[in-house]
Amino acid sequence: MIEFWTLAIAAVTALACALSGTFLVLKREALVSEGLAHAVLPGIVIAFALTGNRTSPLLLVGAAAMGLVMILAVQAIRRTGVVDATASLGVVFPALFSVGVLLTSLELAGTHFHADCIIEGNLALAPLDRLELGGRDLGPRAFWSVSAALLLVGCFLLLLFKELKLLTFDGELASSLGFRPGRVHVAWLAVVSFTVVASFEAAGSILVVALMIAPAASAVLWVNDVRHVLGLAAVLALASAFAGHHLGLVMDIAPAGPMATSAGALFLVSLALAPRGILVKGRARRRALAQLEVDLVSARLKPGEPRDCDVVRGELGWSPRRFGAAVARAVSGSMLVHDAGSGTLSLSAGQAEG
Amino acid sequence: MSAPWVELDPTLVVVAAGTTAVGTVSGALGCFAYLRRQGLVGDVVSHSALLGVVGAFVLAHALTGSASRSLAVLVPGALIAGTASLALARSVSNRTRLNDDASLGVMLSIFFGGGLFLLRWVQRQSPPIPGHTGLEDYIFGMAAAMTRADLWMVFSLGGGALLLLLLLWKELKVFTFDPDFSRSLGLPSYRLDLLMMALLVAGVVIGIQTVGVILMIALLVTPAAAARQWTSRLSTMVLLAASFGAAAGAGGALLSASEAGLPTGPVVVLLATAIFALSLLLAPRRGLIARARARRTLGSTPPPAAGGAA
């Protein structure tokens, strides 16, 4: 049963992170997740200290507010016009995280938070921390909080998918159509922030970042449509969670590292195999270049007028090897005729007619 | 709780010298990343360095049979991992539709996740590998663990990086400001880019023992962002950033020594952040107060400092 709940928590966390991360990746703000995953720490610690109670839903909301504080602080600094957006993020999130670490080290009443948990969470213990309502055991608290996050993300996507898409792909257009990208954007980031907080205890900061970025980045290499990207990112995140969990069990270590590494491994596989990955695109580029070279040789010939190979090669400024390879390709594609005896090239009959 | 500078505890001298040197070097080197709008690149480099540190430890153990946590082993590992993750991120964003942010984020996941994975695995080994306990410190930093040998490593690597910066000052400057023009002068842009990367990685690597891989970014970006507000000259900016970094480093070491259990890294970061906040408010011309005042006297004329940074 513990095993079941562990997997359930991991799966829901993976889904919530992957779905909310997709738009961050598409909107060129993937590293905002890195900022949020650190900035919420003081929120969590303070909320612990104030409520003194791990089960209060206020805890999640309070901690998520700290994510919003980071976002608003970054925006405020950027608006001064003297510090750019990336640098503002780089100033704000370490500062908030430092506050969190200091608070942790002060061990405010009952908030002892092991340093490891900040980075890796504690998935193994999560199923033991139950949510009870009127004496009834409803299952692990972490499950319900990540489920709430998933629900929130799902609702936002269902209701505001169009607006989110518009704001992601064209911020300017969105504001001219009156969608107030500022507000939709901030609301969305608040949802993301909530997801980070809800996932934090079980997953830790590294896994939140990895699950938000890597599956979406992999999915983008396979498919085009935003809906498909969302779906594939969810599937890849689930796969990473299960694979990482299994690896963690086998090696008897906390699953966060293995899960993040699995998400990364799936990205590397996508990079190699996906239609928009490096290998496939590289092959397409080489093929296009080869075709371009053939075209360049042909462009130097007129129908019925053979020309000396060396002259043509000189005009192109190519090495003999490169020229030879291009001519060989053109000849095998019956574009050109190479007369080895006279060392001349001419357009093949079919080409000359066309 | 006695004032530490009265006692001049020799360990504290080493630690304070170390954090000051780290603050100086990373403050200076961070300026170029800041000006190239690559503030968060340092974050990815420092996280990635964890895999290099742990990997080098494991490799050294496997090859020599004796575990070594000396910086002479760990630093090259960190340098290699940091550079590899940057180079990979670069080639991913150059060759796929993924933007810089996404490819950097993925590399962070792979290298930091992998580093944690390996670290936990090392810690599970039985019989335990001697020395593995210190590896954990790279995550949050452990300035107090700094030894004299570590200090020399910081001085030599940091000094070497600063010397390179000084020697190639005008080349790095023109390349950062106007890459197209610098190419037209015949400067090798690919190699200069690589050099900038290497300098950034060096700045990160000497600092992670002190402030940890997570907070390292603040030592690169925050002093640079603060220094930028005070001056319109690159040389002054670099000197100021170095001084701000040094001040935060020294202050952090002393403050955390005066209060038991106060971790050094976060204190250093918060001091740097305070310097940044003051700069944002008080700097002449670009500072918020100066601009508000200028707005009041000039009516609606836009402030002179509202330059291109957006």
Next chain:
Amino acid sequence: MIQRRSREGSTEPLALEVEGLTVTYGKEPALWNADVRLGRGSLAAVVGPNGAGKSTLLKAALGVVPRVSGRVRVLGEDPARRRRLVAYVPQRTSVDWDFPTTVLDVVMMGTYGRLGWFRRPGREERAMALGALEQMELADLADRQISELSGGQQQRVFLARALVQDAEVYFMDEPFAGVDAVTEQSVASLMGHLAQRGKTILSVHHDLATVPRYFEHAVLLNRVVQAVGTVKEVFHRGNLDRLYGGRVPADVPELAST
């Protein structure tokens, strides 16, 4: 296509010789089989729609983009061996004008090529930079932070930097874009002045109406070179309609319809 024919029998090299140049950044070629020849002392505009490869042509002439095919010669040599005789004025918007540096500093960058590695600019370089600033009527702004300049002043700073390079051939990317009337006049007269002294200028120009006023030669470019020649020969309605696919801005008064 030779603009200013050198005397019979003279072997004086052309300022710029581009033959069969093809450049690609990955997909469609940005330049296809381009031929451009400019004699020394030419004052030439590169004209064409957005994305036509105008900037790419300049960069290829500077030898800073890899070429798929073709040959580029500047003053008879490979561009890599003529760097000291070439000045480049990049598009003004290609740099961050909030960079922490002063006007004088930027202009002194024009001496970096001559200085070579490691050496710092000294008093002599400073004097040259001040002279160039004087010439562009910017002397009193020498110590200003560059973000405080207007667009026209920024453009003149770039031109002053090119002047400091004391080159034979000048490649300029849209030096008239977004500048005030004063700057426009001073850029135009600077170009005329340089050309009179036998310097060669190849400048990307976006304003069709002023091509005949400021330039003697024109390169019409849209991925392929459509025409190269004197403005009189090639800069007419027929060629431009072809160049812009029939969408030539209507307010081009000085066009002879041919």
